[in-house]
Amino acid sequence: MGPLDKFMLSDHSLLVTDSGCDLIIRSHWYRSLPLSCIGNIGLKINEKNIPSENISFEVNGKIFSFNELGNLYQEWWFILDSAILHIENNFLEEGKEYKVELELGLLIPYVLVGPDGQPMLSSSKLSKNLLSRRKKN
Amino acid sequence: MLKSGTTLYSLTIEWLSGKYSLEEIIAETSARKLGPGLEVVGFQTIRNFPSISSEFAVEFRRLLDEYELEPSCLGANADIGIRRSGHLTIDETAEYLKAQIIAASKLGFPVLRMQMAAKPEVIRKLVTTAEKSKVILGMELHSPYTLDHPSVIELQKLYDEIDSPCLGYIPDFGCCMQRIPSLVLDSFRKDGMPETLISLIKEIWLSDADTAEKFKQVRERAIALKGTPSAIGRLNMILALFSRQDPKRWSEIMNRIVHIHGKFYGFDAEGNEPISTTRHS
Numbered sequence: 001m002g003p004l005d006k007f008m009l010s011d012h013s014l015l016v017t018d019s020g021c022d023l024i025i026r027s028h029w030y031r032s033l034p035l036s037c038i039g040n041i042g043l044k045i046n047e048k049n050i051p052s053e054n055i056s057f058e059v060n061g062k063i064f065s066f067n068e069l070g071n072l073y074q075e076w077w078f079i080l081d082s083a084i085l086h087i088e089n090n091f092l093e094e095g096k097e098y099k100v101e102l103e104l105g106l107l108i109p110y111v112l113v114g115p116d117g118q119p120m121l122s123s124s125k126l127s128k129n130l131l132s133r134r135k136k137n
Numbered sequence: 138m139l140k141s142g143t144t145l146y147s148l149t150i151e152w153l154s155g156k157y158s159l160e161e162i163i164a165e166t167s168a169r170k171l172g173p174g175l176e177v178v179g180f181q182t183i184r185n186f187p188s189i190s191s192e193f194a195v196e197f198r199r200l201l202d203e204y205e206l207e208p209s210c211l212g213a214n215a216d217i218g219i220r221r222s223g224h225l226t227i228d229e230t231a232e233y234l235k236a237q238i239i240a241a242s243k244l245g246f247p248v249l250r251m252q253m254a255a256k257p258e259v260i261r262k263l264v265t266t267a268e269k270s271k272v273i274l275g276m277e278l279h280s281p282y283t284l285d286h287p288s289v290i291e292l293q294k295l296y297d298e299i300d301s302p303c304l305g306y307i308p309d310f311g312c313c314m315q316r317i318p319s320l321v322l323d324s325f326r327k328d329g330m331p332e333t334l335i336s337l338i339k340e341i342w343l344s345d346a347d348t349a350e351k352f353k354q355v356r357e358r359a360i361a362l363k364g365t366p367s368a369i370g371r372l373n374m375i376l377a378l379f380s381r382q383d384p385k386r387w388s389e390i391m392n393r394i395v396h397i398h399g400k401f402y403g404f405d406a407e408g409n410e411p412i413s414t415t416r417h418s
């Protein structure tokens with residue numbers, strides 16, 4: 001939605017792994033947020049929806065299931081750091097171009113809206129054709 | 138005396154590009170004569186913020202000395218919504234912000250930017266720490282918190298009651314806009330937002346309804362127009378970024394202004410900035 005969306009995916013974000021694939025992502029907000037502020041992750045690869053339960057999230061050298069993120073208000077995603085989405089059982093060919101569509105919904109914890117003061121949802125979508133590469137161990 | 142300065146927040150794109158180290162972005166700010174004041178948002182610039190190691194504090198002070206900049210304001214965040222189960226309590230919010238007051242003190246910032254998500258009861262609990270740390274708490278009056286907002290009126294009562302030199306205001310000129318910047322609406326259109334929702338937010342933004350009513354209208358009318366949660370979030374963001382207060386009204390709180398956030402959103406061919414009212418104030 002804004003000028004920072006371009007940082008969400010780089011040309012080298014899509015990696016082929018033994019168990020599926022990895023996607024290296026960055027936040028589209030301007031500052032670090034804890035993982036509890038990740039409201040939703042929508043992902044399509046070549047038009048195929050990847051359910052969020054098939055995605056785990058790695059940051060700070062730790063891996064969390066998508067469902068755990070909402071509780072992690074003390075685990076921070078520094079704004080200059082990448083996170084890795086590990087996607088199980090989504091096998092890709094190496095060296096092939098894939099259309100990747102990523103939606104990242106962030107709950108902004110100091111901008112509160114509505115009668116209950118819910119964190120404002122800031123959601124950005126980025127679509128990019130990415131060449132898959134084999135992940136180096 | 139009024140001094141100008143730059144917040145590294147205004148260099149967010151450059152910072153996130155990864156092309157600059159902290160020293161390089163400070164050096165560039167200095168080389169372009171954008172000082173003498175330097176403001177940073179703690180959670181943007183500093184890893185592990187608000188924890189500040191002695192080494193980082195020494196290095197940060199050295200950088201400002203070397204590049205002849207003065208620490209003007211540290212941006213704190215009152216993240217009361219970080220926990221899904223409910224807002225941080227008054228005590229938890231106070232602790233969250235005390236750590237940021239101490240960070241400001243370690244880094245040599247005279248002012249800590251506060252946010253209205255911190256209620257007056259929180260501010261009351263912070264006054265002693267601020268006074269001991271010699272840090273002024275500058276409440277940022279950022280859209281939608283204009284001077285007529287009930288929460289600002291409530292805070293003003295607390296300021297009158299406590300009357301501490303450590304309590305002040307930071308007017309943000311996003312409160313004093315002539316119109317919604319077209320570049321923002323164009324980015325919504327580019328992402329496929331229907332014109333009905335664009336017209337809706339323009340109408341509500343220009344109305345004289347109070348803030349709560351505007352947010353309510355956005356929610357109810359956007360849902361009726363089949364707006365998605367993501368689209369409604371964007372419309373809310375307009376209200377959270379831009380208001381229509383007359384800039385002359387800042388004179389009502391002039392004696393407590395400790396720092397100012399100017400804004401600009403683009404220039405015309407003559408070099409004028411027609412969107413915000415900053416230059417007319």
